[in-house]
Amino acid sequence: MGREFLEGNEAIARGAMKARCDFFAGYPITPASSILHYMLDLVPQVGGVAIQAEDEIASMGFCIGAAMAGRKAMTATSGPGISLYSENVGLAQMGETPLVIVNIQRQGPATGSATKGAEGDIQFTRWGTSGGLPVIALSPATVGEAYELTYRAFNLAEQFRAPVFLLASKEIGVTRESVDLDAIKLPPLVERRRAAPNGEYLPHGFDKLREVPPMSDFGGPHIARYTTSTHDKAAYLTTNPAVIQEMIDHYTAKIDQAADDITLVKEDFQEGADILIISYGIISRSAAVAVRQARARGKRVSSLVLQTLYPVPEKAILSAINGFRKVIVPEMNMGQYRLEIERLAPKEAEVIGVNKMNTALVSPSEIERAGGLL
Amino acid sequence: MKTSSAPESPYTTYMTSEIGPLPYCPGCGHHVVVKALDKALVMRQLDPKKVVIVTDIGCIGLADRYFITNAFHGLHGRAITYACGLKLARPELTVIALQGDGGCGIGGTHLLNVARRNIGITLIVANNFNYGMTGGQHSVTTPTEGLTATTPWGNVEQPMDLCGTAIAAGAAWVYRTTMFDKELPATMAQAIDQPGFAMIDVWELCTAYYSPRNKLDKAAIDNLLKKYELKVGLLADKPRAEYSDRYRKAYEAGARSASGRSPIDVQYDNAVDRQTGIVIAGSAGQKIRSTATLFAQAAMSSGLDATQKDDYPITVMTGHSLSEVIVSNERIDYTAIDAPDYFVVISQDGLKRARARIEQLPETCTLYAEESLGLPDTKARVVRLPWAATARKISRLSIAVIALAAMLRDSELFPVEAFATAISKAQKPAIAETNLKAVEAGAALAKK
Numbered sequence: 142m143g144r145e146f147l148e149g150n151e152a153i154a155r156g157a158m159k160a161r162c163d164f165f166a167g168y169p170i171t172p173a174s175s176i177l178h179y180m181l182d183l184v185p186q187v188g189g190v191a192i193q194a195e196d197e198i199a200s201m202g203f204c205i206g207a208a209m210a211g212r213k214a215m216t217a218t219s220g221p222g223i224s225l226y227s228e229n230v231g232l233a234q235m236g237e238t239p240l241v242i243v244n245i246q247r248q249g250p251a252t253g254s255a256t257k258g259a260e261g262d263i264q265f266t267r268w269g270t271s272g273g274l275p276v277i278a279l280s281p282a283t284v285g286e287a288y289e290l291t292y293r294a295f296n297l298a299e300q301f302r303a304p305v306f307l308l309a310s311k312e313i314g315v316t317r318e319s320v321d322l323d324a325i326k327l328p329p330l331v332e333r334r335r336a337a338p339n340g341e342y343l344p345h346g347f348d349k350l351r352e353v354p355p356m357s358d359f360g361g362p363h364i365a366r367y368t369t370s371t372h373d374k375a376a377y378l379t380t381n382p383a384v385i386q387e388m389i390d391h392y393t394a395k396i397d398q399a400a401d402d403i404t405l406v407k408e409d410f411q412e413g414a415d416i417l418i419i420s421y422g423i424i425s426r427s428a429a430v431a432v433r434q435a436r437a438r439g440k441r442v443s444s445l446v447l448q449t450l451y452p453v454p455e456k457a458i459l460s461a462i463n464g465f466r467k468v469i470v471p472e473m474n475m476g477q478y479r480l481e482i483e484r485l486a487p488k489e490a491e492v493i494g495v496n497k498m499n500t501a502l503v504s505p506s507e508i509e510r511a512g513g514l515l
Numbered sequence: 516m517k518t519s520s521a522p523e524s525p526y527t528t529y530m531t532s533e534i535g536p537l538p539y540c541p542g543c544g545h546h547v548v549v550k551a552l553d554k555a556l557v558m559r560q561l562d563p564k565k566v567v568i569v570t571d572i573g574c575i576g577l578a579d580r581y582f583i584t585n586a587f588h589g590l591h592g593r594a595i596t597y598a599c600g601l602k603l604a605r606p607e608l609t610v611i612a613l614q615g616d617g618g619c620g621i622g623g624t625h626l627l628n629v630a631r632r633n634i635g636i637t638l639i640v641a642n643n644f645n646y647g648m649t650g651g652q653h654s655v656t657t658p659t660e661g662l663t664a665t666t667p668w669g670n671v672e673q674p675m676d677l678c679g680t681a682i683a684a685g686a687a688w689v690y691r692t693t694m695f696d697k698e699l700p701a702t703m704a705q706a707i708d709q710p711g712f713a714m715i716d717v718w719e720l721c722t723a724y725y726s727p728r729n730k731l732d733k734a735a736i737d738n739l740l741k742k743y744e745l746k747v748g749l750l751a752d753k754p755r756a757e758y759s760d761r762y763r764k765a766y767e768a769g770a771r772s773a774s775g776r777s778p779i780d781v782q783y784d785n786a787v788d789r790q791t792g793i794v795i796a797g798s799a800g801q802k803i804r805s806t807a808t809l810f811a812q813a814a815m816s817s818g819l820d821a822t823q824k825d826d827y828p829i830t831v832m833t834g835h836s837l838s839e840v841i842v843s844n845e846r847i848d849y850t851a852i853d854a855p856d857y858f859v860v861i862s863q864d865g866l867k868r869a870r871a872r873i874e875q876l877p878e879t880c881t882l883y884a885e886e887s888l889g890l891p892d893t894k895a896r897v898v899r900l901p902w903a904a905t906a907r908k909i910s911r912l913s914i915a916v917i918a919l920a921a922m923l924r925d926s927e928l929f930p931v932e933a934f935a936t937a938i939s940k941a942q943k944p945a946i947a948e949t950n951l952k953a954v955e956a957g958a959a960l961a962k963k
Contacts, residue, residue, distance in 0.1 A: 143778030146812050146821060164604060171829065185766040190603045190759070195628040199596045202589070202625075206569075206600020209587070210608070228590050255829050316850055317808065317823040319779075319815045359567055359585050360605040366580065368588040369572075377534065377580060426848040502851045 142323040149287040149313035150217075153243055154179035155322060156291030157215050160330060162241070163189030164212035166203035168196055168222060171255040172311040173245035176217040197222040201229035208238050209367055211358030213295060217243035219311075220262050221252060223269065230304055231270035234392060236367045237345060237354060239298040239333055241291065243307045245314035248500050257500035258311035260422050260473040264480070266306050267451050274389070275396040277403055278306040278451040280422045284318040289325050290405075290448060296331040297403060301395055302353050308450060310473070312423040312502065338362035344376040350387070350394040397452055405448035406457045411436065414443040416512050417465040419458065419482055421447040423502065424471045430505035435514040442514060453481050462486055469512040471495035471503045529556040529563060531583050538577050542726075544694035544719025548641045549578045552611070554700035556584070559707060566609045569598040571622075573615035574648050575641040592622030595629050598636040606759040609707060610636040617646045619677055620655035626677070630686035633711040635757040639703065640677055640714065643721035644731070651724025658739055662728045674743065677716045682751045688713040689751040694720065695733050696747075711757045777812075777941065785817040785929040790843040792852030793922070794872070796865030797915060799827065799836045803861070806915035807838030810923075813937040814842040817929035822850045826868070835868035842928065857926060858895065860884040861902060861918050883922050898925060900960045906953070913953035920957025931958045 147155075154176055157165070165180035167173070177193060184191035189212065194200040197218055204214040218226065223244050233240050246262050248254035262269075266278050277297050281287040291307055298305040336342045336355040342363035346354045354374075357363040366376035373379045373388070396403075407425075409432060420428040425446040432444045445461040447454060462468060462482070468490055470479040476494040483492045495511040497503050509515045530553045539545045556566065566584035570576040572591035579586035589597045598612040619626055619640055629636065645663050646652045653663040653670050656677065660669040678691045688709045690702055694717055706713035718736050720726040729735070740747065756764075793810075797803040804825050811821035819842040826837040839852050854877050860866050866873070866888050876882060876895035884890055886899040900921050906914035916938070923931050931954060938950045 142776065143780060144815055145776065145778055146808060146815060146823070164600075166600070185762075190762065192603065192762075194596075195624050198593060199599075199625055199628070202593045202596020203600035203603065205589070206587070206597040206602075207604035208600075210601045210604035212604045229593070232590055256827065312824075312850065315825070317811065317821075318847070319811075319820045319822075321778075358605075359587070359601055360565060360608045362564070364564060364583065364585055366586045368580075368586075369590055370588060376586075423850075426850070429848045502849070504851065504853060505849055506853075 142321065144319050144321045146317050146319055147284055148175065148315050148317045149281070149284045149309055150175040150245065150315060151179055152284045152288035152320070152322060153217070153291045153307065153309065153314070154183055156288040157241065157295065158183050158187070159327065160213065160292045160295035161187070162213045162215050162295065163187055164204065164207040164214040165191040165216065166194045166200040167216050167218065168194050168200050170219045170222050172247055172315045173217045173219045173222070173243065175315070176243060176245070180215070197225035198229065201226050204240055205229060205233055205236070205238050208240050209236065209359050209365070211361065213239070213299070215241040215243065217245065219245050219247045220249045223262060223265065227270050231272055232369050233304040234270070234272070234274050235369055237302040238304065239302050240304045241294045241298050241307060242304055243291070243309065246308065246310040248498070254500055256311070258423070258473065259498055259500065260310050260424070261477070261498060262308065263450065263474060263477040266308055274392050276306060276451050277301065277303060277396060278308050279405065279448055280308040280450050281313055281448070282422055282425045282446065284313065284316070285320045285322065285325055286448065287313055288322050289327060292327050293405070296328065299331045299333040300353065301399065302333065302356060303396060308422065310423055336363060343374045345372070345374045345388065347374070347391055350391045351398040353395050400452040400454065401456055403449055403452060404454035404457055406454055407446040407448065408461065409444040410461070411441050411443050414441040415465065416442045416467045416469065416514065417462060418442065418444045418469045418471070418508065418512065419447065419461070420444070420471055421450060421478065422473070424473055427503050427505045428471055428508055431508040431514065434505060435509055440514050442512070450478065455485060458482065458485050462490065466490055467512065468492045469495060469508060471508045473503060474498055525560055526557055529553050529583050530581050534580060537581060539574060540723045542720060542722035543574070544643055544717070544721070545575050545578065545641055547694040547699065548575070548639065548717050548719065549581065551699040551703055552639065555703035555707060558700065558704040561609055565607065566611065567601050569594045569601070569610060569612045571614060571618050572648070573617050573646065575613050575615045578613055592618040592620070593625065594618060595622060595625035595636070595638065599629060599634045602634055602636050603759060606635070611707065612636055612638045614638065614640055616640065616642045616644060616654040616656040616677070623655070626681060627684040629712055630681045630684040630714070632758045633685070633687050633755060635709070635711050635759070637706045637709070638712070638714040640716045641719055642677065642716055643719040643725055645721055645725040647721045647723055651721070651728070661725070663725065676743070676745060678714070678750050681714050686714055686751055687711040687753055687755055690714070690749050691716045691745065691747050693718040693736050693747065709754070711754060779812055779815045781816060781818045782936065783817040783930050783933045785814070785819050785844070787819055787842055787844055787928050790841060790845065790847060791856045791928065792854070793840045793842070793857040793859065794837065794852055794855045794869065795840070795859045795861070795915065795919065796835065796837045796869040797861035798864035799832050799834055801836065801861060802912055802915050803836040804838050806919060807840050809937045809941060810919050810934060811840050811842070812941065813933035814929055816936060817933045819844060819929065820847050822847050824850055835864040837865060837868055855880050857922060858882045859918050859922050860888060861914055863888065866890070881926065883918065883925070905956050905960060909953050909956060910949050913950055916950045916953040917957035917960070920954040921961040924958040924961040
């Protein structure tokens with residue numbers, strides 16, 4: 142196809158279509174609105190439905206209903222909208238609903254700065270609904286990755302029957318870049334495992350806790366049931382503590398125990414490095430420049446970039462961090478993911494945050510200064 | 516009828532006894548509503564696999580699981596949203612939402628919008644004037660002076676006329692009745708038959724809270740109807756095309772957008788020797804952002820990578836508009852421009868926004884400016900050109916093209932022809948023609 146000059150939001154829409162998304166509902170919000178525009182154009186072309194809902198709560202409600210009726214659904218918003226998605230995120234976890242939720246982060250809290258970037262919704266994504274169960278969240282750093290990780294988010298949503306967050310930001314969503322999307326290698330498409338048409342259907346049937354139950358769509362060959370309330374494998378309400386715990390253990394295990402399969406990281410390790418930079422999202426690009434500049438000055442420095450933020454890629458972080466006495470964590474927030482690094486870092490390691498939340502990018506020189514790399 | 520796959524032996528009930536009797540208090544109106552729905556389904560003999568009963572929170576929300584149909588139990592006040600999602604995804608399904616008056620309050624916007632959109636679901640409201648599940652608090656339909664847990668001196672709020680509200684929002688089919696209506700099953704069947712949105716508001720007794728506190732019985736419900744001058748029966752019957760039908764037809768009749776794909780081949784050379792940052796500062800309406808995009812596409816056709824970030828106020832038609840373009844032969848990682856190589860100031864709005872940055876520009880930077888602007892002191896090399904005067908001769912919408920053509924001619928980053936090619940490729944012929952003149956005029960201003 143060749144190179145195009147695309148903004149991240151268009152790449153996200155293209156990634157969704159590549160993953161055969163056929164349902165979209167969203168509500169206008171800067172800087173995510175253009176995803177709604179692209180999807181309103183693209184989705185009907187494949188026989189699907191894209192609709193502007195009356196608010197963010199309805200966007201999620203439409204998507205959850207459609208996903209349970211067999212559609213591959215996506216919604217997109219920014220921080221204020223994620224706040225309104227919160228309760229339905231819990232519902233999607235409870236009902237094991239495959240769904241992709243795009244967050245084009247902007248400066249918050251509250252309305253904040255609508256047209257300005259930040260990456261301040263990191264822990265909010267992890268703990269953004271009641272109950273505290275694990276979520277899956279991917280974070281792209283470039284327009285090309287926005288395409289790739291949206292596609293992968295659909296695969297993960299289908300594979301794990303779970304809501305999957307794409308944590309992008311204004312800096313990726315509405316920044317244009319020269320990119321050749323067709324040159325990006327994608328894994329095979331994953332579709333949800335569907336229950337055999339004959340025989341009994343348990344909406345949440347599993348043997349091993351980490352097993353993802355096969356689905357049957359509403360309107361399909363079985364009677365389907367779905368509930369927001371505490372329930373058993375048949376989706377009937379239960380008050381039996383043993384059954385309740387088993388279901389909670391199942392929701393937890395299917396994601397946490399699959400962390401290694403969900404892990405996507407990029408390593409740039411240097412022999413003899415004594416400083417490690419761990420970054421994600423747009424700031425990983427500042428980190429890349431900092432690493433190049435520092436190395437050019439003869440410093441030895443390694444870099445780990447996380448594309449999977451949740452479940453925390455603990456194995457990759459532990460293996461990278463081992464032996465380092467100084468770990469730099471630059472973020473476009475006041476130090477949210479640093480909490481995850483601090484709990485994994487060896488006791489003797491100093492974990493230094495480089496934090497800024499004034500709508501400007503953390504610059505390479507700010508990272509170098511904090512790391513003593515200048 | 517929406518689905519016509521009648522089974523060999525007809526269904527005599529759509530309810531299951533497997534999970535025990537209905538959980539409602541003695542005398543509660545929900546018994547009547549749920550059983551009437553069962554009878555309506557029996558009348559229509561729908562395939563249970565093609566029926567979804569959607570509920571949310573509140574006592575009526577416990578009903579879905581007693582049916583042998585598909586069942587969906589969601590968040591408080593949001594039944595309509597899941598019902599719409601299911602119906603939009605599979606228009607062949609019969610989707611019936613059961614909500615209480617509480618749900619109609621918290622989810623009021625969904626009621627307005629499903630009515631307006633005419634999505635073909637059936638909404639049955641079990642309206643018992645209070646929140647029975649949480650202790651008998653007042654709801655949006657609690658009558659004035661009604662006693663509830665949260666209106667101990669009598670309700671001071673006006674009750675909401677759910678049917679009138681839905682009708683005002685454009686509902687195609689609306690019916691109000693009470694739990695004492697013997698025709699309720701047939702009315703529900705009629706509602707299910709509607710291709711568009713249909714709503715039945717059923718006034719009921721809550722025997723746990725509202726009825727004993729307010730001595731509400733059949734006669735008192737009739738008195739309430741009289742007091743508020745509300746009619747029962749079919750209140751709206753204005754069928755119109757269902758949403759999914761209209762959606763599909765509108766799409767099929769609509770103009771197809773072009774594929775939107777515009778790959779850029781490398782046709783030109785460039786003279787860029789390092790990552791180069793260009794800031795373009797102007798006003799809203801001066802086509803700053805779209806011209807910056809054309810400039811970046813021209814850079815790509817000259818073999819460069821490019822990025823573009825924009826800065827503009829949330830109200831897009833006023834104030835400044837600023838674009839930052841980076842071009843490089845290497846991959847561009849950091850997309851901010853801390854030390855610009857080129858700064859292009861086109862208008863007073865742009866100057867105002869960029870003044871602090873201009874004061875800090877390094878001597879390695881070239882500042883191109885509309886000649887009428889009063890510039891602050893700067894270390895940058897300054898080139899002033901009569902862009903506004905030139906634009907007056909061509910088109911005021913071309914001022915950014917003129918400015919960037921001049922900058923390109925002076926800087927020689929890549930050929931001016933690349934910019935012209937990008938314009939010809941991306942713009943409609945009439946606009947491109949004007950802008951090609953602008954390229955020529957801009958380049959002529961900077962001719963060495």
